[in-house]
Amino acid sequence: MKNKDFLAVELSKVEEHLLKTLKTRSKMVEESLERFIKSGGKRLRPTLTIIGATFGEYKSEVVVPLATSIEIIHMATLIHDDIVDDAETRRGTRTVQSTLGKNTAVYCGDFLFTRAFMLIADMAEIDMMKDLSKAIAFICDSEIDQNEQRYDQTVDVRKYLKRIAGKTAALFSLSIAVGAHKAGCDKKITSKLTNIGKNIGMAFQIVDDILDFTGNEKTVGKPLLSDAKQGIFTLPIIYSLNSSYREETIKAIEMIKDDGGERLMHCVINSGGLERTKGLARKFIKKALKIKDTLPDGYGKEAITEIIERQLDRKF
Template sequence: MKDKDFLALELSKVEDHLIKTLKTRSKMVEEALERFVKSGGKRLRPTLTIIGATFGDYKSEIIIPLATSIEIMHMATLIHDDIIDDAETRRGTKTIQATLGKNTAVYCGDFLFTRAFMLVADMAEVDMMKDMSKAIAFICDSEIDQNEQRYDQTVSVRKYLKRIGGKTAVLFSLSIAVGAHKAGCDRNLTKKLTNIGKNIGMAFQIVDDILDFTGNEKTVGKPLLSDAKQGIFTLPIIYSLNSPYKEKTIKAIDMIEEDGGESLLKCVIESGGLDRTKGLARKFIKKALDIRNTLPDGYGKEAITEIIEKQLERKF
């Protein structure tokens, strides 16, 4: 019978595996990557892989490397994101790019991608390889979309959802699907879990975008309104632009450098943009909980419920 300690124990194995896998020739790079690993993060993706696998025949020695490879892949995308955003901090510590420069950061990201693939290739997981490749291609596509949509005041909710679907939700659904699949769950169960993963991912990114407005800079670990400052318009702004506050919002966007985003924050609150955004996040959470209801009772169902419900209370 799996208890509360089970997940903590498995996640600690993922931590060990992360450190072990990131050994490399350059001491400087190794130290930077270790610092990055130890700065934490929520480990949501490996958590999903582990929980997904508990619905079948859970084998730690198989699941841990897979969960680790997904977290490494995620870390790679974060490092490249930080280059693009010229971000100074992530999870409250200095980014790789801020520490070692752009040059090394590009290669650190590439290096992590290959490490993730090597882990999976070592286990001869061809299907997972394909899925991982597709997921990264999808993430790249969506990041390119996001980049092309910068400063576009006509971006629709539909486009936003497509973008975060690719940017974030794809990896969430892959994470849980890999776990379920490897533990031998049947197709129907795997599909349900994958869908839950997708909905958690959508809610996660929407909450992330809310926190960019309302979070606490310290707990969030990066400066607030960083998306808006870069011309990346997320849901609160999109809703605000699609409301009678349109003109006010445009003006507030123009003033962002001047007033640090104060008017924009006021705008997304008064226009109801922020509330509508929260409403949509709740919808995705509800969808995830609805599918959860159809899962077989037991440890996995309880664990996934906790993960789903946590998303709405997230403060960082």
């Protein structure tokens, strides 16, 4: 029986493994990546990998490198996101691209991808490598979709959900699935955990999009309304555009750089966009909880319950 300190101990091993794995010949790059690691982050994806593995035969020496590789992939996507967004800070720390320049930052992201695959190659079967490659391709496709949909006032809920299914949920579901698979879980349990991961990921991204309006910069880790200012229309805006506030919302989007988003905030609140978005987040959380109830009792089920319920506590 695993105790309450188990997860903290395993995640501390992941932190150590991250720092050790990201050693490079360039001292400047290494220091920048180290600052990025130490700036924090929820480590939710490696947490899911560890929890998934607890449903089978847990081997720390296998799971920790696997969980580390998942977090490194996530870090690589964040570095590339910051380049595209021209972001100066993330989690209160200067981004890699603002410190080293865009060109070097691109190579840093690529370097992280190769490090992740090197870790995985030591332990993964061909099927796992295929699943990982598919997930990364899905993430990239979704980021391309997001870029192509910038300033598109016709983007609808279906397109948004497809976008976040790849942008965020794909890596969540993969994270927990690879842990379960590597621990020898049967297909039924692995499938349930995969679906739980997907629903947690969908809820997580929707809540993130709510916090872009209602959170504070310290909590969110980046300036508020940063997506809207770049023409990325998330669910609160989509709902507002599809309401009686459509024309006012369009004008508010056009004025966002002048008023800092004050009118847009007024629109998404008064149109009911924020409340409808919260309602959809709750639906995904409810789906995850329903599947969770069918899992065998034990540490893993308790840990998943806590993660799911935590999504409701993110002050949305």
